[in-house]
Amino acid sequence: MTPCNAELMGKFLRGLLEHFRLPSSHRSGLLCGFCLGNRPLGRMASRTSSAEDARAGLSVRTAAACSVFAAGLVLWAPASASQAAQPITTERSATKSTQSSNAQLADPKIDERVDRLLGQMTLEEKIGQLVQYNDTGDSPAAGGEQGSGDRNNQGVIVAINPVTANHINSQQLAATGRLGSMLNTIGAERTNMYQHLAVDKSRLHIPLLFGADVIHGFRTIYPVPLGLASSWDPQLVVDLSRMSAEEASTAGVRWFYSPMVDISRDPRWGRTTEGAGEDTYLGVAMARAYIQGYQGDDLSQPGHVAASIKHFAAYGAAEAGREYNTTDMSEITLKQIYLPPYKAAVEAGAATVMSAFNSLNGVPSSANPYLLRKTLRDDWGFNGFVVSDYTSIMELINHGIALDPATATLKAVMAGVDVDMMSHFYDTQLPGLIRSGQVPMSVVDEAVRGVLRVKFATGLFERPYANGPEVTAAVPAHRPLVRKAAEESLVLLQNENLAGGQPLLPLSAARKKIALIGPLADDAREMTGAWGGAGADHDVVTVRQALEERSKQLGGALVYAKGTEIESTSEAGFGAAVDAARDADVAIVALGEAGTMSGEAGSRAYLDLPGNQQQLLEAVVATGKPVVLLVFSGRPLVLDWAEKHVPAMIEAWFPGTEAGHAIANVLYGDVSPSGKLPMSFPRAVGQEPLYYNQFPTGRPATGIDLSQPPGGDTRFFSRYIDVPNNALFPFGYGLSYSNFAYGDVKVSKNSIDLKQALRAGTAPLVEATATVTNTGNRAATEVVQCYVRNLGASIEQPVRSLKGFERVTLAPGESRQVRFRLSFNELSFYNIDSVPTMEATRYTVWIGGSSLADQAATFNVVSSAAAR
Numbered sequence: 001m002t003p004c005n006a007e008l009m010g011k012f013l014r015g016l017l018e019h020f021r022l023p024s025s026h027r028s029g030l031l032c033g034f035c036l037g038n039r040p041l042g043r044m045a046s047r048t049s050s051a052e053d054a055r056a057g058l059s060v061r062t063a064a065a066c067s068v069f070a071a072g073l074v075l076w077a078p079a080s081a082s083q084a085a086q087p088i089t090t091e092r093s094a095t096k097s098t099q100s101s102n103a104q105l106a107d108p109k110i111d112e113r114v115d116r117l118l119g120q121m122t123l124e125e126k127i128g129q130l131v132q133y134n135d136t137g138d139s140p141a142a143g144g145e146q147g148s149g150d151r152n153n154q155g156v157i158v159a160i161n162p163v164t165a166n167h168i169n170s171q172q173l174a175a176t177g178r179l180g181s182m183l184n185t186i187g188a189e190r191t192n193m194y195q196h197l198a199v200d201k202s203r204l205h206i207p208l209l210f211g212a213d214v215i216h217g218f219r220t221i222y223p224v225p226l227g228l229a230s231s232w233d234p235q236l237v238v239d240l241s242r243m244s245a246e247e248a249s250t251a252g253v254r255w256f257y258s259p260m261v262d263i264s265r266d267p268r269w270g271r272t273t274e275g276a277g278e279d280t281y282l283g284v285a286m287a288r289a290y291i292q293g294y295q296g297d298d299l300s301q302p303g304h305v306a307a308s309i310k311h312f313a314a315y316g317a318a319e320a321g322r323e324y325n326t327t328d329m330s331e332i333t334l335k336q337i338y339l340p341p342y343k344a345a346v347e348a349g350a351a352t353v354m355s356a357f358n359s360l361n362g363v364p365s366s367a368n369p370y371l372l373r374k375t376l377r378d379d380w381g382f383n384g385f386v387v388s389d390y391t392s393i394m395e396l397i398n399h400g401i402a403l404d405p406a407t408a409t410l411k412a413v414m415a416g417v418d419v420d421m422m423s424h425f426y427d428t429q430l431p432g433l434i435r436s437g438q439v440p441m442s443v444v445d446e447a448v449r450g451v452l453r454v455k456f457a458t459g460l461f462e463r464p465y466a467n468g469p470e471v472t473a474a475v476p477a478h479r480p481l482v483r484k485a486a487e488e489s490l491v492l493l494q495n496e497n498l499a500g501g502q503p504l505l506p507l508s509a510a511r512k513k514i515a516l517i518g519p520l521a522d523d524a525r526e527m528t529g530a531w532g533g534a535g536a537d538h539d540v541v542t543v544r545q546a547l548e549e550r551s552k553q554l555g556g557a558l559v560y561a562k563g564t565e566i567e568s569t570s571e572a573g574f575g576a577a578v579d580a581a582r583d584a585d586v587a588i589v590a591l592g593e594a595g596t597m598s599g600e601a602g603s604r605a606y607l608d609l610p611g612n613q614q615q616l617l618e619a620v621v622a623t624g625k626p627v628v629l630l631v632f633s634g635r636p637l638v639l640d641w642a643e644k645h646v647p648a649m650i651e652a653w654f655p656g657t658e659a660g661h662a663i664a665n666v667l668y669g670d671v672s673p674s675g676k677l678p679m680s681f682p683r684a685v686g687q688e689p690l691y692y693n694q695f696p697t698g699r700p701a702t703g704i705d706l707s708q709p710p711g712g713d714t715r716f717f718s719r720y721i722d723v724p725n726n727a728l729f730p731f732g733y734g735l736s737y738s739n740f741a742y743g744d745v746k747v748s749k750n751s752i753d754l755k756q757a758l759r760a761g762t763a764p765l766v767e768a769t770a771t772v773t774n775t776g777n778r779a780a781t782e783v784v785q786c787y788v789r790n791l792g793a794s795i796e797q798p799v800r801s802l803k804g805f806e807r808v809t810l811a812p813g814e815s816r817q818v819r820f821r822l823s824f825n826e827l828s829f830y831n832i833d834s835v836p837t838m839e840a841t842r843y844t845v846w847i848g849g850s851s852l853a854d855q856a857a858t859f860n861v862v863s864s865a866a867a868r
């Protein structure tokens with residue numbers, strides 16, 4: 001194995017350790033048997049150890065320098081970016097879909113090939129296609145000691161890692177046709193080795209499908225998906241997704257466990273970082289864009305990969321934001337708020353779907369026929385295959401709906417889970433279930449068909465091996481795009497005028513002496529956040545590196561003082577940080593979370609700055625020097641103190657490989673920030689779940705000063721006694737270095753005939769327009785947003801819902817009319833029978849720069865009788 005591959009494997013093995021929970025006996029001494037001899041690759045951060053320990057244990061990531069490989073390589077160039085968001089289709093009708101979701105998978109030629117192959121397969125080979133494991137190294141995964149938690153009280157293995165607990169030998173399985181796909185096995189050498197076993201040695205030569213968690217970049221890393229959603233730029237997402245597919249396919253990966261399209265309204269849930277946030281309409285646009293980017297129009301093209309929509313369904317509504325927790329919701333909320341992004345991704349042709357860990361209304365998603373058969377296949381016409389989430393079939397036992405592996409398997413396969421990721425249940429249980437007649441052969445055949453269809457459609461039989469030359473480092477030619485993505489993801493939360501009337505940002509060239517403070521200012525690893533692909537730390541440009549470059553160019557001076565760690569109680573570094581600030585013209589303070597504090601198993605009950613970072617911030621602010629706060633986080637944090645005391649603030653999320661350059665470009669004004677929040681930022685954790693499109697109440701606190709404690713006639717309203725109801729920074733909010741004015745908000749009709757509306761299909765029913773003007777003195781981009789409220793319906797409707805958006809770039813003084821076409825898709829709602837409909841109601845439409853847009857127009861939907 002080349003050093004490049006060693007690093008690549010090291011990164012992903014660490015991923016395995018982090019995300020796939022090898023038992024404790026394997027944490028500290030995992031040896032890479034591939035090429036590194038006995039050098040430990042990494043160790044899992046113990047769940048109880050500090051984040052510092054975790055980082056120290058993972059610091060082998062910088063081992064190899066492989067950038068030569070990628071130097072000068074141009075894999076891909078972005079299509080010309082159309083700024084306008086595509087019209088969004090949500091649920092069209094409740095009737096069954098007669099169409100297959102992916103035309104390529106429905107090709108009769110593929111079906112013929114599938115049938116021919118299926119006809120030759122033994123039961124063992126069929127089941128093999130439904131089995132997925134990770135790389136067990138060059139020998140069977142050592143069982144080691146089983147942790148006490150590995151068996152339940154019936155003696156059934158419910159290990160967090162069944163591969164080791166059961167001594168699985170993936171290589172042997174591949175060579176004998178008993179393995180269909182692999183997860184997080186990457187690197188051309190490793191995947192090709194496995195592929196040769198499958199293709200050369202197994203009886204029917206069926207290639208393996210290699211899937212991986214490439215979530216926001218493979219080698220060249222772009223912002224975490226929540227950051228990317230802040231761009232409100234679906235074309236950018238298409239371009240980035242295509243780029244990462246190109247990169248990863250050179251390492252043998254042909255299937256991404258992405259996009260995560262779970263709507264998340266509660267930032268306590270760490271996985272909010274992996275999705276597009278709280279809004280359905282934005283989530284739909286982003287979901288489509290990812291699929292288009294990964295799969296293109298033709299799955300078989302080199303450099304295209306199959307997508308897996310996850311986690312089906314409603315995982316983002318985990319109660320209290322606690323990971324893997326139950327979800328429970330009305331069918332209307334499910335259909336109106338949570339399902340549309342999955343549906344949009346299915347309609348865009350997603351080849352696979354991942355069934356979620358959570359239960360939904362009492363039925364675990366990985367054994368849920370309502371979700372996996374009725375909704376996905378019958379209603380939406382999905383014709384790809386469903387893979388379980390990691391051990392989620394085994395977890396049906398813990399959910400309490402199966403007492404033994406056979407029942408768990410029966411429930412999962414009959415519900416429509418085709419592939420068993422890591423549970424080691426399908427291979428052990430399906431033969432018996434088929435013999436006993438509990439699982440009909442036709443069910444297994446259908447599942448195998450699904451897998452083979454995807455393998456044929458992706459061209460895996462023709463091109464089973466990695467699509468070389470292998471990309472082993474961030475690709476220089478891809479940096480401009482990921483830099484643009486990082487720039488567009490930054491959200492300017494605050495930018496106050498200082499004495500003299502000028503806002504603090506962009507930084508004036510006169511501020512020559514800069515104090516750069518904080519644990520995130522020079523930490524390459526943390527810039528890539530959760531699921532950082534196979535990115536290498538040494539490829540990342542930190543804020544310190546970029547600002548030092550700048551400062552040199554401008555003839556300034558930069559003093560860096562870390563101040564504290566991300567999670568620390570020591571104030572030993574405070575003195576140097578305060579001294580640096582005192583001596584500077586401006587202090588730039590980079591604070592926030594570690595990447596591992598969000599993502600899977602990253603739930604938090606407190607949403608403030610971790611450790612003693614808040615105290616550090618207060619100490620720096622106390623110097624009286626102007627402070628710019630850069631917040632790095634995988635979720636909205638509580639920034640109420642900062643909002644009151646820090647003049648300039650940027651939410652930076654985790655920006656990726658080009659973090660430093662993007663931030664420097666925005667700080668110095670080369671780029672005006674245009675990001676808008678895809679999630680509401682709370683004032684206090686107790687407000688969660690806090691989202692802008694809430695339902696109205698019978699006692700709205702309209703017109704009451706909620707910053708004051710209630711008294712007398714201000715008490716009996718829907719309010720808190722200790723915090724205002726609203727978000728500190730609302731959904732859709734974000735400042736620019738310019739200013740935009742809205743005017744002339746109009747609708748094309750005052751009334752729409754109900755009958756016609758119900759028959760109109762996707763044709764626009766009404767157009768809403770507004771004029772937006774750049775009133776500032778520099779060119780800048782604004783995300784124009786259109787919100788709708790529907791009053792008078794049989795089911796109460798949200799106080800407002802996003803129904804359109806468009807990125808508009810305007811020169812100083814320039815005006816443009818922006819137009820939103822509202823059709824049944826945008827104006828309908830689910831009625832008491834869970835059917836999308838419209839009624840004779842009144843609509844208000846707002847157009848503006850955030851969910852607080854205040855300029856509106858109204859129209860009515862009238863029944864024919866009234867219209868006459």
Ligand code: BGC
Binds near residue numbers: 184390
């Ligand atoms: C996560 C999925 C991921 C899978 C495979 C699971 O723990 O929930 O999002 O795709 O592991 O890595």
